[in-house]
Amino acid sequence: MDTTQLLKGVLDAAVLAVVNHEDGYGYDVVRRLRQAGLENVADASVYGTLRRLFAAGALTNYVVPSDEGPHRKYYGITDHGKEILATQREEWHQFAATLTHVLTHEGASS
């Protein structure tokens, strides 16, 4: 299945949640998201989201050299990012409940 459209608007929250759990660099965040069940998320989407969130002041950024490959660009969450995450989490729960209701009840066979 193609979850591309479903990701719209929630990838921000997902990335924030993962980074909030523990600082991470792009390649790693992608892996963690996939392990968590978002198996088809594209790396370009995550890198783009990280940059966007950083530009919005939701993330900090620091580079760490690696012995096993190229340097890693780590991201950490800021207080502002935590606020955004909290807001988006609530929005999600509210929205998910509403939509599940619509699909379950309004969607019942007539």
Next chain:
Amino acid sequence: MDTTQLLKGVLDAAVLAVVNHEDGYGYDVVRRLRQAGLENVADASVYGTLRRLFAAGALTNYVVPSDEGPHRKYYGITDHGKEILATQREEWHQFAATLTHVLTHEGASS
């Protein structure tokens, strides 16, 4: 809050669910969606979605004149539409569970 992005990809399912419940015309579908909790859904979005779903063979279409205003363009769901609805509903439940998990567990304060 702005749920615009969250609607991406699920408005199809929501509209199908509403029409599956009972045939409806655009203006009415908008009202029903809003009553169901999607309060900010724009009418242009719904009309566009109805046209898209009709073009995809998910809906039938018939015009009924009205005494209280302009004619009404009713939409009914087709078998193909019901299949799409069933698929999208499953996709939604799967996706919602995954994302809720990500936001709840991965999002826990470190």
Next chain:
DNA sequence: TCATAGTACTGTGCAATGTGTGGTAGTGTG
């Protein structure tokens, strides 16, 4: 009669955002 409001639908262009593709680079392995 004319203004206004509610109903009902359409078209156009825009904004947001995830993705595909391709490219750059570093490290290690056969």
Next chain:
DNA sequence: CACACTACCACACATTGCACAGTACTATGA
């Protein structure tokens, strides 16, 4: 030296919800 894995980036693109503007019908009230 070819190849794979790691790690990141830029760009053009597709999808889709929305704002805005416009058309048109009915009813109400000044």
